[in-house]
Amino acid sequence: MKMTVSQAMVECLKAENVKVVFGYPGAAICPFYDALLDAENDIRQVLVRQEANGGHAANGYARISGKPAVCIATSGPGATNLITAIATAYADSIPIVCITGQVNTDQIGSDVFQEADITGSAEPFVKHSYLLKDPEDTARVFKEAFYIAGTGRPGPVLIDIPMDVQKAVIDFEYPEKCEIRSYKPTTKGNYVQVRRVMAALEEAEKPLICIGGGVFAAHAENEIRELADIMQIPVITTMMGISVFPDDDQLFCGMIGTHGVKMANAAVNECDVLFLVGARVGDRAVKTPLALEKTTKIIHIDIDPAEIGKNIGADLPLVGDAKLVLQQMTELAKPMKHDEWIAHIKTLGGERKYVEPAKGTVNPRVFIDRLAKKMPANVTVVADVGQNQISTLRR
Numbered sequence: 001m002k003m004t005v006s007q008a009m010v011e012c013l014k015a016e017n018v019k020v021v022f023g024y025p026g027a028a029i030c031p032f033y034d035a036l037l038d039a040e041n042d043i044r045q046v047l048v049r050q051e052a053n054g055g056h057a058a059n060g061y062a063r064i065s066g067k068p069a070v071c072i073a074t075s076g077p078g079a080t081n082l083i084t085a086i087a088t089a090y091a092d093s094i095p096i097v098c099i100t101g102q103v104n105t106d107q108i109g110s111d112v113f114q115e116a117d118i119t120g121s122a123e124p125f126v127k128h129s130y131l132l133k134d135p136e137d138t139a140r141v142f143k144e145a146f147y148i149a150g151t152g153r154p155g156p157v158l159i160d161i162p163m164d165v166q167k168a169v170i171d172f173e174y175p176e177k178c179e180i181r182s183y184k185p186t187t188k189g190n191y192v193q194v195r196r197v198m199a200a201l202e203e204a205e206k207p208l209i210c211i212g213g214g215v216f217a218a219h220a221e222n223e224i225r226e227l228a229d230i231m232q233i234p235v236i237t238t239m240m241g242i243s244v245f246p247d248d249d250q251l252f253c254g255m256i257g258t259h260g261v262k263m264a265n266a267a268v269n270e271c272d273v274l275f276l277v278g279a280r281v282g283d284r285a286v287k288t289p290l291a292l293e294k295t296t297k298i299i300h301i302d303i304d305p306a307e308i309g310k311n312i313g314a315d316l317p318l319v320g321d322a323k324l325v326l327q328q329m330t331e332l333a334k335p336m337k338h339d340e341w342i343a344h345i346k347t348l349g350g351e352r353k354y355v356e357p358a359k360g361t362v363n364p365r366v367f368i369d370r371l372a373k374k375m376p377a378n379v380t381v382v383a384d385v386g387q388n389q390i391s392t393l394r395r
Helices: 005-015 027-040 053-064 081-091 133-150 163-167 191-203 221-231 262-270 289-295 322-332 339-348 364-374 387-393
Strands: 003-004 021-023 044-047 070-074 096-103 130-131 156-162 168-172 207-211 235-237 250-254 273-277 297-302 314-317
Touching: 003 005, 005 027, 005 133, 005 163, 005 168, 021 027, 021 053, 027 044, 027 070, 027 096, 027 156, 027 163, 044 191, 053 070, 053 081, 053 096, 053 387, 096 133, 096 163, 130 133, 133 156, 133 168, 156 163, 163 273, 191 273, 191 314, 191 322, 207 221, 207 262, 221 322, 235 262, 250 262, 262 289, 262 339, 297 322, 364 387
Parallel strands: 021 044, 021 070, 070 096, 096 156, 130 156, 207 235, 207 273, 235 250, 273 297, 297 314
Antiparallel strands: 003 168
């Protein structure tokens, strides 16, 4: 079917079942916006007040929907304004597709008005980036971008499209499948290694599961809860893993780390097997990983092999999608009891004490604590960054 690349871009979004996009128009992306306005579709355009907001909004939308979200910006400063949002998505493994306009193809590299090398600038923070110079590559590039963003370890993908390319006329057909020879992420865990992991957990006297944000990325919340329940293994989380387990679950022991709770940190120091699931184990989670490696057997599951062993050594590494690997493990899991170990952990927290605030002021931790007690069950709490976030997470 004959159409302009701009129209084809809209058709690509429709084929990927995109229902909402976040962006801010500008000259270099206007052909696409015109096509988006004229097309018969149910794609909703959310006009933000600055490009970074579009990136952050797409980030949040992807977290909730569980599929790649789209943000749009123009060339030059519009595109560079996206970088913080792109870096956030990259750090947190959030699938977003960023579409940016670019100056005409024959002007690239000549420092014309509002030209910026956005593919080069964003390179450290994307899974992959495209500078689309050949109009005939439009469908393939969009198919690959959504595939790369949403598979393996999710993350941001950038498509930079010159204005003259957006106006070009092409024969459009969207591919049904996407196969990239150099990109084939491992999803199922090695069966022999899965059995070794299960043997280590069964032999452990003081096992402990540590959940990271990778559990959310893999949509493996039910799987990790089922495994922990069958084997009766206590659970802690990193900051990114909070809310996988309900606070009142008898297996849940709180958040680990610099800003974590005493019970969770003490449990890490005493466990004999630490089972990390989708956790990068950064400095705020484990301050002295070398000391922990000497006293504890470490099992680490992650979709990204680069994360395993990066911050803490793993005795039993297991590469794969957390959802699929945990399903493999659950099939082999035997009902177990660790009543004494769980009861012991519960004694490690001690009574929570708060500093008496100065007259006329409020201790934020006391405020959050009292607020939590007044809230109904299953309320979603959103905290901005800062001490207010830490107070909320420690609750």
